[in-house]
Amino acid sequence: MPYYSTSSTPPLEETYVKLPSNALLHQQNLSQDNTCTKECDIPTITLHGLTSSISQERTKCKEDIAKAASEWGIFYVLDHGISHKLLHVMRIEQIRLFSMPFEKKRSWCGLPYGSYRWGTPTATCQEQFSWSEAFHVPLSDIGDSSEEFKTFREVMDKLATDMSNLANTIARSLSEYLGDPSTRCITKSCNKSTSFFRLNHYPNCPFSEEIFGLVPHTDSSYLTIVHPDKVGKLQLKMNDSKWVSVQPKPGALIVNIGDLFQAWSNDVYKSVEHRVVPRSGADRHSIVYFLCPSYDSLIGSCTGHSPIYRSFTFGEFRKEVDKDVKQLGCKVGLPRFHL
Numbered sequence: 001m002p003y004y005s006t007s008s009t010p011p012l013e014e015t016y017v018k019l020p021s022n023a024l025l026h027q028q029n030l031s032q033d034n035t036c037t038k039e040c041d042i043p044t045i046t047l048h049g050l051t052s053s054i055s056q057e058r059t060k061c062k063e064d065i066a067k068a069a070s071e072w073g074i075f076y077v078l079d080h081g082i083s084h085k086l087l088h089v090m091r092i093e094q095i096r097l098f099s100m101p102f103e104k105k106r107s108w109c110g111l112p113y114g115s116y117r118w119g120t121p122t123a124t125c126q127e128q129f130s131w132s133e134a135f136h137v138p139l140s141d142i143g144d145s146s147e148e149f150k151t152f153r154e155v156m157d158k159l160a161t162d163m164s165n166l167a168n169t170i171a172r173s174l175s176e177y178l179g180d181p182s183t184r185c186i187t188k189s190c191n192k193s194t195s196f197f198r199l200n201h202y203p204n205c206p207f208s209e210e211i212f213g214l215v216p217h218t219d220s221s222y223l224t225i226v227h228p229d230k231v232g233k234l235q236l237k238m239n240d241s242k243w244v245s246v247q248p249k250p251g252a253l254i255v256n257i258g259d260l261f262q263a264w265s266n267d268v269y270k271s272v273e274h275r276v277v278p279r280s281g282a283d284r285h286s287i288v289y290f291l292c293p294s295y296d297s298l299i300g301s302c303t304g305h306s307p308i309y310r311s312f313t314f315g316e317f318r319k320e321v322d323k324d325v326k327q328l329g330c331k332v333g334l335p336r337f338h339l
Ligand SMILES: O=C(O)CCC(=O)C(=O)O
Pocket: 198, 200, 214, 219, 226, 228, 234, 274, 276, 285, 286, 288
């Protein structure tokens, strides 16, 4: 019987050690300049300001969000309106899901077929491998109606509604700040059924010094909302190419700008490159909501003149990303659409 058939852990180690190491990528990833040396205090936005009865406070909050999105591409939000109890219950369901036998997770687990991913099937070397497993849950289809996943579905559905409202509130604020009449297009084209959740699990890793939990990437969304657990390990790339770590902040969610907002805003808002490093001695979990439009939605520049990227549909973008990942082992993303 293969060792993993009754274990919940996917065969990450067997797969990783069989891959060759790429000396050049290894050097780039782990060189002195690239090593994460410090913690970073990203901006914190208290969202209460957006609904204040005082107009100056609403304007100030909008400005703060836009400033954080353009200078950092990532920020904490407090007063986000998502119940801590709901997030806690979701976390319990998440841990229960990942603790199921690997074979069960792989084969079905009550979610749409293909929701479960582990490692990096397209990796051609160790440096492209992610030491993690994930469930991608499209919100149009939260899974079958079996009794075993009833609570999971109910909690996920409630959280999806709340996350969708939060994501749309932030997206609306960011787009209104740039003052474009097409503002409504963003929030109109993104709804609960076009966005998705990713539940991430980073198992305890014996090679934590030399491997990624999630390889460096930008998100292919308008924006992303992350609910990390207490284990840090999320890192972002600063303008000087140095990696810094973003610690979880009690009560806060982390919002990061994705590629679509960067394209739409003509590079005003930054889709920040980030990665997760695994930890030896502890597992890590995160719940991630990606605000995405329907595949046929056109992403054009809001400025209308001197656009940096050609217009593209979200479907086209995803297709390009999938092709690059298959052929090159990594995503190219927005540079493919540069004019
Ligand atoms: O686990 C995290 O903190 C971040 C996950 C992430 O970047 C992603 O799922 O795209």
